[in-house]
Amino acid sequence: MKIAMVGSGYVGLVSGACFADFGHDVVCIDKDPAKIAALRAGVMPIYEPGLADLVGSNVRGGRLDFTTDLPSGIEGAAAIFIAVGTPSRRGDGHADLSYVHAVAREVAQHIKTPVVIVTKSTVPVGTGDAVEQIIAEAGPAARFAVASNPEFLREGAAIGDFKRPDRIVIGTDDPWAREVMAEIYRPLFLNKAPILFTSRRSSELIKYAANAFLATKITFINEIADLCEVVGADVQDVAHGIGMDNRIGGKFLHAGPGYGGSCFPKDTLALLKTAEDYDSPMRIVEAVVKVNDTRKRAMGRKVIEAMARHLGQPASALRGRRVALLGLTFKPNTDDMRDAPSITIAQTLIDAGLTVAAYDPEGMETARALMPEVTMAKSAYEALEGADAMVIATEWDAFRALDLERVRGLLRTPVIVDLRNVYSTQQVASFGFSYHGIGRN
Numbered sequence: 001m002k003i004a005m006v007g008s009g010y011v012g013l014v015s016g017a018c019f020a021d022f023g024h025d026v027v028c029i030d031k032d033p034a035k036i037a038a039l040r041a042g043v044m045p046i047y048e049p050g051l052a053d054l055v056g057s058n059v060r061g062g063r064l065d066f067t068t069d070l071p072s073g074i075e076g077a078a079a080i081f082i083a084v085g086t087p088s089r090r091g092d093g094h095a096d097l098s099y100v101h102a103v104a105r106e107v108a109q110h111i112k113t114p115v116v117i118v119t120k121s122t123v124p125v126g127t128g129d130a131v132e133q134i135i136a137e138a139g140p141a142a143r144f145a146v147a148s149n150p151e152f153l154r155e156g157a158a159i160g161d162f163k164r165p166d167r168i169v170i171g172t173d174d175p176w177a178r179e180v181m182a183e184i185y186r187p188l189f190l191n192k193a194p195i196l197f198t199s200r201r202s203s204e205l206i207k208y209a210a211n212a213f214l215a216t217k218i219t220f221i222n223e224i225a226d227l228c229e230v231v232g233a234d235v236q237d238v239a240h241g242i243g244m245d246n247r248i249g250g251k252f253l254h255a256g257p258g259y260g261g262s263c264f265p266k267d268t269l270a271l272l273k274t275a276e277d278y279d280s281p282m283r284i285v286e287a288v289v290k291v292n293d294t295r296k297r298a299m300g301r302k303v304i305e306a307m308a309r310h311l312g313q314p315a316s317a318l319r320g321r322r323v324a325l326l327g328l329t330f331k332p333n334t335d336d337m338r339d340a341p342s343i344t345i346a347q348t349l350i351d352a353g354l355t356v357a358a359y360d361p362e363g364m365e366t367a368r369a370l371m372p373e374v375t376m377a378k379s380a381y382e383a384l385e386g387a388d389a390m391v392i393a394t395e396w397d398a399f400r401a402l403d404l405e406r407v408r409g410l411l412r413t414p415v416i417v418d419l420r421n422v423y424s425t426q427q428v429a430s431f432g433f434s435y436h437g438i439g440r441n
């Protein structure tokens with residue numbers, strides 16, 4: 001089956017490569033000639049474990065191709081996926097649909113054979129209707145249907161998520177479009193991946209509701225963590241204890257410095273905009289967004305307080321002290337810095353007159369532009385040299401088994417603020433550190 005993927009960013013590329021791996025004939029299309037040239041040369045525009053190999057083997061197998069030319073790319077396709085960005089519109093948080101609409105307009109001019117147009121981009125409820133209208137107005141001679149098929153891929157684990165999904169959601173009332181979509185996903189269907197057919201609007205909302213719920217779960221456990229610190233409980237035990245209830249589930253209950261990334265912050269805001277537009281308030285999500293925003297800065301203050309307490313000095317006396325910030329990306333196994341808590345944490349420290357030396361295995365190139373006042377080190381140990389605190393902001397594997405003896409020797413002041421609870425109090429106690437995790441004493 002021929003599939004065209006319009007937009008070769010994160011979602012388009014991963015989805016396109018996985019569809020090709022199922023045996024479909026896939027063309028990934030993008031307007032950016034440099035990106036397409038790089039992809040043709042086997043160079044990935046993003047860091048995602050396993051992606052380069054997957055793309056390489058499918059290109060060699062003749063199932064995956066890249067082009068900037070949309071008319072030839074979509075020719076003869078049974079399905080055209082729209083996988084372009086829907087960033088937050090500057091000023092109001094609405095999802096910016098201009099790229100989605102532009103693709104619909106361009107596609108409409110070149111449809112010659114029956115085709116299902118599938119929105120994979122995260123789009124507000126009703127976008128499918130708009131796409132349908134745009135295409136219908138252009139009046140293609142051929143038959144078409146518009147379906148919604150949201151993605152649930154986590155960065156860093158996207159290929160596994162695509163190939164072993166918890167569910168596949170397909171939103172369309174058109175029986176023919178359902179058939180085409182079922183055929184596309186048949187390889188997963190055979191693997192017993194649950195497939196849910198819904199209306200297009202329900203499908204569009206499932207995506208936002210899922211992300212908002214996950215963001216709520218994280219924010220909930222983060223507030224429980226704050227309470228744990230005050231009352232002398234351990235958030236990891238509490239999370240474990242509540243997670244054992246199947247109705248709650250143990251996943252996404254890791255307390256930390258607040259969620260970041262390209263999805264939760266953007267999608268929660270867009271959902272709130274939809275709620276506002278339809279005059280159907282979502283106060284829980286409103287609170288989640290606010291709590292998460294405040295939390296990032298509070299994490300910077302937590303570091304300052306930990307240092308001040310250890311040194312027995314007021315926070316104002318810490319000017320000129322140095323913090324080693326380990327981990328900059330919003331989570332491990334990605335080079336994505338979008339809305340990473342590290343950005344706010346570093347800024348809070350700098351605002352308080354401290355200096356910051358940072359290290360991240362993949363994110364430093366992007367981070368350099370976002371945090372010009374931060375010194376980038378070549379390794380975790382280089383960042384630690386002469387620092388007055390070690391702060392773990394992202395739980396990269398490389399930080400899970402640091403040589404604590406060496407860390408102790410490198411730090412000028414033995415303070416560890418572990419914002420991801422990578423270490424345990426017992427583990428670090430014998431090395432003489434002042435240790436501060438999240439939601440633990």
Ligand code: UGA
Binds near residue numbers: 155
């Ligand atoms: C998220 C969803 O998990 C995917 O299902 C969805 O497809 C994707 O958004 C999207 O909409 O495209 P992603 O943003 O890649 O995926 O990352 P997550 O693994 O969900 O993590 C998001 C943030 O939450 C990170 O900052 C992470 O550190 C934080 N987090 C996650 C926690 O603080 N605690 C947790 O228990 C889990």
